[in-house]
Amino acid sequence: MKKLLLSFALVAGLGLAANAQTEGAVRKLSIGAEFGFPTGEGSEDNMIVGGSLQYEHPVAKSFNITGSAGYLSNMLTGDTKDAVKAFGGKTSYGFIPVKAGGKYYFGGNFYGAAELGAAIATEEGMGTAFAYAPSLGASFSLADKSSLDFGVRYETWSKDGSSSFVGLRLAYAFGL
Structure with missing residues (x-):
């Protein structure tokens, strides 16, 4: 929970320090670094890292539809890693x-997704799991058609039970 509160504080701080320009809903593509911190019992010895692409297409003044994929x-x-390695397991x-x-x-640079x-x-x-992820973030302009995006989400994957994590995404976005 401390990580989640710290992440929200960081998003708010970035938004306040951001350029006063209104970002809003514009067509753009972003590439980002992803970090995740699993929640729940037995998750203290796990970490998630990766990257993603996200496309945003405006459908209203302040609303975009999104599509994303990553690894x-x-x-x-x-x-835990040392013990699994000792027995020849996958880490x-x-x-x-x-x-x-x-x-x-909403509020210019801030968004909910x-x-x-x-x-x-x-x-x-291992199969495929159903995924859902509500998030909050801030996006602010770096130049005419580029911006920096920071988002915090709580993502859950469900398949024969569920697992969740607090995800952080730092991305560079450029207008199309």
Whole structure:
């Protein structure tokens, strides 16, 4: 919970320090670095890292529809990683999340978003999970048609149970 509150504070700070220009809903493509911190019991020895692309298309003055895809690696860390390695086990698993949704810009640079989709495992036999992710973030201009985007989300994957993580995304976006 501390990580989530710290992330929200960081988003707010970035937004306040941002350029006063209104970002709003514009057509753009962003490429970003992704970091995730699993929640729930037994998740303290996991970390998620990866990257993603996101396309935004305006449908109203402050609303974009979104489509995103990327690659995330769920990696074991610390003592758990050492123990699994000692027995010859795998210490990371890859996933390809593919999602679509909407992003609403309120207060200029700040936005709220929600996406639904699938998290496709790259390991045989792990299958595909239903994914949903509400998020908050800030986007601010760097130049005429480029911006920096920082978002915090709570993503859940459901398949024979569910797993969740707090995700952070730092992205460079350019207008199309």
